Each structure stands twice: as C-alpha cells, then as structure tokens.
Amino acid sequence: MNCRGEFFSEAVMGDVKGKFHLVDVDASGRERLFFDNAGGSFRLKDAVAAFAAMDTIPDNPERIHASALHLQDVIATGESDVRTILNASGGSIFTALTASEAMFDMVRAVMENSVGDNAVTTILEHPSSFDSVKMYCERTGRELRIARSNPETGGVDVDEIVGLVDSKTVLLSVMYASNISGAKFDLSTIVNRARAKNPHLYIVVDAVQHAPHGVIDLKETPVDGINFAPYKFFGCRGSGIAWLSPRVAALTHHRLLAKPQESWQLGTPTPGQFAVVSKIVDYVAWLGSQYSGKQDRRELFLEGMHRIELHERALLVALLDGHGTHRGLRAMPGVDVFWDHDDFERRDLIVGVGFARLEAAQAVREYEKRGVVVYERVATSVYSGRMLKSFGIEGAVRLSPLHCHAPGDIERFLGITEELAAL
Template sequence: MSLPLDPHDLRAQFPALRRTVDGQPAVFFDGPGGTQSPERVIDALSGYLRRGSSNHGGPFLTSRETDAASDAARAAMRDLLNARRPEEIIFGQNMTSLTFSLSRAISRTWQPGDEIIVTRIDHDANIAPWLLAAEDRGATVRWLDFRPEDCTLALDTLPALLTPRTRLVAVNYASNAVGTISDVRRVVELAHATGALVYVDAVHYAPHGVIDVQTLDCDFLACSVYKFFGPHTGVAYGKYELLDSLTAYKVRPASDEPPGKWETGTQSFESLCGVAEAVEYLASVGGPAGSRRERLVRGMEAIRAYEATLSEHFLRGATRIPGLRVYGITDVENLAGRTPTFAVSLAGRTPEAVATYLGERGFFVWHGNYYALAAMERLGQEPEGLVRIGFVHYNTTEEIDRLFAALAELAGRDL
C-alpha cells in the first residue's frame, strides 16, 4: 500500500517553484521535457565543485572522493532500476548518446537480412539510432504501430512482426508525447521467444512509476536523470553478460570490463553527485524505514497514486473547455494505462499560439513534436505538432484549475 503524498510539503524542497511571472507563481507543466531539482541535488553538485574536484583513479584525496561519488551514483541507480549489480549501470552524456553508442555495438552482431522492430509511438532517440544501424548492416526494419484513437500500442500485431531473424525490438516504457504506458513485460516475453533482444526507452516513465529491470527481463533500458529531478546525465542499464560480450567503441587504454568499457571520456562527476541525491530524494518520498530499494518502491508508488489524481482532475476538467481535444487515453477508469502527460489541441489556434499565450501567463508548456516525430506523423499532426501539458508530483490541482481558466479565456476570444 502506497503512502499518501502531500505535494505542498515536497514543493518546499524545490527552489525553482518559487519563481513568479508578472507577480503570479510560475506553473511548471513542462516536466516531460525536464523537471526541476530539489535543494539537495543542487547542493550536491555545487558541494563537489566547492570541495575541489579531480579526475578518477588517482592516489590522492580528491580523486578518491571522485571514485566514491561515482560508486555512490552507480549504486543509487542500481537500486532505482533494481539491477543485479552496479556494473550493469552505464553513465553518459544523455540517453540519446548512449543509445547511439549501444546501437553501434549491438548491430555489429547483425547480418544482412536480419530484422529489427521499432514503434511509431517512440521518441526518435529510440528509433533513429536503430534505423541508421539497420542501414549500415543491411537489416530490415519493421514497424509496430499504435492505435490513433487512444494511442495504445498495437501489441496484438507484434507476434506477426517477429520472425526467427528478428534481432532486436526497441520500445518505450511510456510515450513522451501522449503518455501511453507500454506493456514492456509482454514485449519482452514475445521478443525473447524468438531470440530477439529488447531495448527499452524509460526516459519518460522514470519519474512516474517503479522500474524493475529484473522483473521486466529487458536486455537494455535507458533513462535520463534530468527527467526525474536530477542533473543532465544519461543512464543505461544492460545485462552484464551482454555488456561484457559486446564490443564497445572506446579508446584503447580504457577498461575492457563493464561499466568502464562503455563510458567514454571523462564523466561529469559533479553531475554524478546529483544523480545519487536525485535517487535519495525519490527514496525519501517513501519514508525512512527499510532499504533504499524498498523506500524507492514505496515512494514511486505514492507518486504514481498521487499523479493519477492529477490526471483524473485534468481529464474531467478538459471536457469543459470549448474546442479542447485530448489525444491518447481519456478514460478516467484506465489511468493505469497512462502517465500524467497530455497532448492537446485547441480549435482555431495553432499549438505555438496556445503555448505562447500560456507562457506569457506563467504556464510553461511545450508545443511541436517533442522528437516523437513518428507519432505526430501517425496522428496527422506534422509539421505543427500538438501542445504538451505534463504533470509531475510537485504539481497541484490548484495549478490545473488556473490552467483551465487561462484556456477557457483563450478559447472564448475572437479569432
């Protein structure tokens, strides 16, 4: 059973939430593009630099402190993802860079005529690297579609796409555009039955729910810490035996063992300090008792339950705004199938005009395709895209009500 979550108590930990626009509190509904950080994360980054920084691997104090900071970040991410060992955690510039690196290594094992599967609902960071790798290796690309009416993945068509020559399935855990949560465990079961690997993009899902790579049994999973209240650092998980056996593109003096063989150049060690504290923050939401993993599970379950109330509040209120259309799952009885991220359109207004109008009034929302290019093309919304309104657990129903007032005012204005 999840703990009750009080967003007002937690909001006090986020200094950015104190900003104002024309005397009114700023409303951060841009979480799908990047979240704000609590004070403890900010202090961790600045504290590392203030104490004196150094590269890792040296026989002196600041270097040993850097090694300890890196180890702490890796252990924290192991607990967040429930990896079997810390060596299964790789850090990098961002999820996109890590996916390009891993796709290059994985595709070395492909032969002409092999096949891969990507989905039309994914962020392009989990599509383009695989398309390029397939082109380089002469592999065939198959597409898993989604249903435009509710933006759910057409998993019933996946068995027909899988063949003995399928080498990899790339799928997101949740859509960064429309919020749909994918049945990743089912994808893994089907893919593994044919011998294919599964690469999961969990960037959008990570701030919204529990991740357990052992239960999912996925082969790889990637996320970005700035999407769950930390710094701009990418993280990739891979099963150790795969990370160990695959050939990494690296400089020759670098380690030949995971994770070092996969981490190119010098990491942002100050950011790794922030990574550890971002995970500690999420664990703190789960209360003081138990192991960090146990606290993380309770904390993420509490976040999930609270965010469902935000989703229901938004979906019920959206029906009262003339001309407002919400894409994706709109059934309040099926909130378990989505995150609190909503792509919307307003009749007679361009997405850019809506986002600009709201931005001038202190509501921070995105417009366009948010790199979910294939999804917007499938929905017939390219090139303008849609408006994206996304909530995380520091948002409130009061903020949503303010948004409704602004949208109603815009909808009622003469064109």
C-alpha cells in the same frame, strides 16, 4: 492501486514543493505554472547543490589520495543508486553526455555484432531510438520493421509489436512510455512474448519519459539495455545514464583497450552526475518514508515512486474531469483531448489537447501571456512529426505537470484554459 489516484496530504505537498527550485515562479521571480516537465523537470535543490559541490573539486578520481578516494566513493554510491532505480544486478553502467548518445551506442553495438536479418521498433520512438535503429539497419543491410501506433490510446499495441518479431530479429527497441501521449507500453508482456518467439533477441528500452513517473523493475522485465536522463528525473543536465546486460556489455564497443571488455566508460566519469543520482534516490526514499517504516533503500524508493504515481494520477484525473469549481478539459467546449481513455493505470502524467480556434503554437503563446509554460508538438518538428502523422493530426499542445504540483495548480490551469477556449 487506486485507479483514480490519491493526492499527497497538504503537509507532504508543502514539503515536496519546498525541496525543488522554481516550482511556482520562473528564474526572474515571476509567478508561473510550469507544465513542460517532460522537456526537463523541476530540479531538486539537493541535487543542484550536490553537483555544484562536486564540481568545485579539481581532483582526479583515478588517484590514490584522500580526495580522490572520496570521489570514487561518490561514483560507486551513484552506480549503486542507478541499480536501486532500475532494480538491476550485474551488467554494466555507463554515462554519456545525453541519453540519446547512450541509445545510439547501445544500438550500434548490438547491430554491428549480432546475427539476424531484421530489427523492430515503433513509430512512436524518440528520434534517438528510431533513427539509430534505422541508421544501423541501413548500414548492416537489415530490414527495419516498424510497429504502428494506436490513435485511440496514444500507444502501440502489444500484438502490433510482437507480431513483427521472428526468429531472425536481431533487436527490439521500444520505449517505456510515449513522450507525446503519455501512454505506457505493456513492457512486461512485450518482453515475455517477444523472448518466447526469439530467446536470443536483444531488447533495448528508452525509459527517459517514464522514469520520473513510475517504477522500473529489471527483475520483472529483463531487457538488455535501458537508459534514463537525470535532467528529466529531478536532476541536472549534462548526462545520460544507461545500464547494459552482461551480454551487451561484452559486445565490441568503443573503449579504452586496457580496461575490461565490459567497461563502457570512456575517460574519467563526472562525480557530480553520480552525486545527483544519489540525491534523486534520497528524495524518493524520503517520500517513501512518509508512508512506510521500512529501512531498505529499494523498498523505500518503490514506496516513494508508488506515491508519486498515485498523486500524479489524481492530478491527471483532475485535469480531465475537473476539480473544485472548475470543469475539466473533457467538458470544455472548444477543447479536444487527444488519446483519451479511462485506463489511468496505463497513462503517465501527459495530456495532449487541441483548440478549435487556436493552432498549437498560438495556444502556447497565449498560455505564456497568462503565466503558463506548455509545449507545442507540431508535425514540422523533428521530435514530433513522425509520431503525430501516425495519429493523423497536425499538432497538439502537450501538458506535462509533475508531482510537485498541487490540486490548486490544476484549478488555476483549468481556469486559464477556459479563457483560451473562448478566444
């Protein structure tokens, strides 16, 4: 893979932008750059339309008439497309109101129904992962082992994680990529080495940050549970989606007792959320078809994600090293780039920066005055504090563009950042 990425052609770039809502303007029609996609991504027009269409239908899917059967088909297709995204076979799929809720459910089932005296997680986990493991360690009287971060890379080293796993570890909970630094975890190596030490270990993965940026393949990384959030993956708010291995699905969990043991779906699922997943896969497969003549849905999806990853890597390089007549963040006086290194294949499209004369929140306000939306990660935040303190910093401005952005968007952003650095 091209280590510095490859931009979409102008034609493909134009088509991509046209498939999403509000890429270049806000809801009021004002021009802006939205660089906070890690908090909720641009919405696919087709996904929003599909959800709205499904939501007009009053019929209960658990009936036998024609409209209900149609809704059942929508759900079944959506479940199949969840498996397309993850390359998963077998196991169970369930939805919750949020990916955080799904994570708590998975962790609870493992921790309440397994033998062992410790659980392992990392200091960089989202609160839903970290707090659920901590809570159930306390409830079940187990030791909580926390892998430390690497302030240079913004991630957690493989040895740091695997070194905490032993024969009595019940659960390893680890993220696919950091939503603060963008650092990708070497998940395949982590899974293989952890299972070599403890073949009975349960492994649960938070893929919410990474899912819209790169390939997930459960055949290569056989974990026991994984979640993602459609609203951060070009879809709509209102659901978190999880896949469970057969052995996790069979654990005691909240369920309707008349349903099969492996069923985790409580109540009637929302067909619209499954329609959204199918539209996400439709879109990524369409993108793949611009570069490949293959017909298999998973192969087209893989090609599409590959092209997203290449374009986003080129955007990352442009942010850091400059583009056109604009110098990059690395070269700007008064700007610090955190967790910076040149192994771009180990980075999703997130950059953390600091300003010599502006605190993070001040910088965010100055960006907004100039039509740019970014996010302040500060040590006082429940979603940021633990992670930032592990890096030894008080705050950072998080930049999270998406593949919908063009090189010209990066140039505009760099010009505005020069203005802020001079304040």
